[in-house]
Amino acid sequence: MGFDYDHVKFDEIGKDLKVDPVPKKKTVEQKKVELEFDIKDDPVKEVKDLHTEEELIEESVKEESAAQKVSGDEKTREPQAANDRANHAELMMSVNNQPAIPKDDPRLPKFIVVGVMKCGTGATQHFLHNHPDLQQAKQETYFFNNDHKYLELGYDWYLNMYKFPTHDHQMNYEKTPTYYKSVRAQPRIKAMNETVKLVNIACDNVRRTLSRFLHLQHGVGTGKFKADKLEGFGHTLDEFNRNLKVTLKNLGDFLEDVKQNEGHGTMEG
Numbered sequence: 001m002g003f004d005y006d007h008v009k010f011d012e013i014g015k016d017l018k019v020d021p022v023p024k025k026k027t028v029e030q031k032k033v034e035l036e037f038d039i040k041d042d043p044v045k046e047v048k049d050l051h052t053e054e055e056l057i058e059e060s061v062k063e064e065s066a067a068q069k070v071s072g073d074e075k076t077r078e079p080q081a082a083n084d085r086a087n088h089a090e091l092m093m094s095v096n097n098q099p100a101i102p103k104d105d106p107r108l109p110k111f112i113v114v115g116v117m118k119c120g121t122g123a124t125q126h127f128l129h130n131h132p133d134l135q136q137a138k139q140e141t142y143f144f145n146n147d148h149k150y151l152e153l154g155y156d157w158y159l160n161m162y163k164f165p166t167h168d169h170q171m172n173y174e175k176t177p178t179y180y181k182s183v184r185a186q187p188r189i190k191a192m193n194e195t196v197k198l199v200n201i202a203c204d205n206v207r208r209t210l211s212r213f214l215h216l217q218h219g220v221g222t223g224k225f226k227a228d229k230l231e232g233f234g235h236t237l238d239e240f241n242r243n244l245k246v247t248l249k250n251l252g253d254f255l256e257d258v259k260q261n262e263g264h265g266t267m268e269g
């Protein structure tokens with residue numbers, strides 16, 4: 001059963017929303033004052049986990065963009081178009097020097113929690129941690145989706161994230177909640193062990209988005225992240241909602257345009 005596009009009024013989407021005027025951009029000085037206010041009044045001082053995770057991601061992103069600047073070629077850039085992904089993954093495997101994989105090392109993980117970020121991966125890890133036959137990596141490694149770690153530091157670095165199993169049945173594992181969306185990580189994990197088990201936890205995407213937003217907002221409020229992390233999302237839940245309403249209205253206009261013009265009105269362009 002197909003979707004009946006003809007009877008959908010895309011230009012109606014968001015029409016009844018009472019959209020408040022888009023807030024004017026704040027000056028740097030205003031943002032600074034707000035940030036200081038947030039830090040002073042924030043009741044939660046302890047954001048250790050949040051800090052560690054975000055630091056690792058930021059480090060990973062910085063390293064990737066530095067690699068792109070230096071090489072300036074296709075090898076290190078994650079492709080945006082879905083159609084390019086499979087080809088790109090193959091390209092990545094063939095053109096880069098792959099690190100030697102010590103396939104028999106008992107420290108290698110038997111399964112990996114690959115995501116989804118903000119779907120309770122931390123809670124899952126917490127439960128697994130208490131199992132006597134399981135042993136987790138020292139931290140979220142971000143190994144397979146980071147060119148610097150994977151290609152330059154290699155498996156020496158990765159294996160150092162693990163202890164040797166203490167008995168025959170014990171299995172090592174890691175959790176890095178961004179692997180699920182990484183074009184790089186997939187073939188690299190397969191190269192390590194093509195029967196390794198991957199655990200992916202799914203949840204409601206709206207709840208997940210809100211969780212991520214509040215995570216970022218909290219991090220900015222406590223000075224752990226830079227304020228520009230929230231650019232476009234707003235700095236409060238009210239701003240987030242306001243911006244979402246505008247985005248939703250724009251989405252309706254965009255879809256109407258696609259409906260009218262793509263493939264001469266067939267939407268098959």
Ligand SMILES: Nc1ncnc2c1ncn2[C@@H]1O[C@H](COP(=O)(O)OS(=O)(=O)O)[C@@H](OP(=O)(O)O)[C@H]1O
Pocket residue numbers: 053116117118119120121122123177207210211212214
């Ligand atoms: N058991 C269970 N089931 C469903 N959801 C749960 C569970 N335990 C924790 N949570 C909520 O998951 C949010 C944190 O997810 P993650 O641990 O995956 O975050 S992270 O990606 O590692 O930062 C975080 O959501 P928010 O509280 O909305 O931020 C947790 O409350």
